[in-house]
Amino acid sequence: MDPEPQAGALSAVFVAHRAQLLREATRFLGAPELADDIVHEAFIRTLGKAGGGARQPLAYARQVVRNLAIDHCRLTAREARLFAADGDTPAEHAGAGTPECIAAARQHLSRVTGALDMLPERTRHAFELHRLDGLSQRDVGLRLGISATTVNFLVRDAHASCRTALGLA
Numbered sequence: 001m002d003p004e005p006q007a008g009a010l011s012a013v014f015v016a017h018r019a020q021l022l023r024e025a026t027r028f029l030g031a032p033e034l035a036d037d038i039v040h041e042a043f044i045r046t047l048g049k050a051g052g053g054a055r056q057p058l059a060y061a062r063q064v065v066r067n068l069a070i071d072h073c074r075l076t077a078r079e080a081r082l083f084a085a086d087g088d089t090p091a092e093h094a095g096a097g098t099p100e101c102i103a104a105a106r107q108h109l110s111r112v113t114g115a116l117d118m119l120p121e122r123t124r125h126a127f128e129l130h131r132l133d134g135l136s137q138r139d140v141g142l143r144l145g146i147s148a149t150t151v152n153f154l155v156r157d158a159h160a161s162c163r164t165a166l167g168l169a
Contacts, residue, residue, distance in 0.1 A: 022036060033104055042064040046064055122144065138151075
């Protein structure tokens with residue numbers, strides 16, 4: 001069978017399902033900017049491989065993206081352990097101070113702040129007391145005069161809003 005049509009079919013899958021593949025990568029990486037790089041790398045790698053003849057090209061593409069995302073996470077964790085063993089902080093070596101990372105962090109902070117501002121006052125306050133001030137859900141409940149179960153639901157709702165604002169939901 002001619003490899004050109006197979007590669008074209010796989011390319012079409014990457015184009016048609018790009019958003020789905022980006023969500024798949026973001027789920028593992030937690031960062032949409034990294035997800036774009038992973039999907040691009042998966043596309044490049046599959047062009048030169050025999051994957052074009054896969055019976056289920058979308059499943060194949062998703063698996064390649066998933067594997068590359070997992071590999072990236074493993075590499076990042078390994079680098080963090082390596083630098084921590086040397087007494088260095090991983091952020092110094094991971095490009096955390098680059099303009100791109102700073103801009104992305106500011107953008108994420110802006111999105112989260114906007115999401116929190118849109119929440120009902122009680123939900124936002126419970127979330128801030130628990131996640132930012134470090135109070136237990138029980139202590140938040142005592143402070144706000146509500147049950148720990150209610151606090152749990154409020155924190156969950158706020159967290160879901162933050163994830164949605166970051167495009168992770």
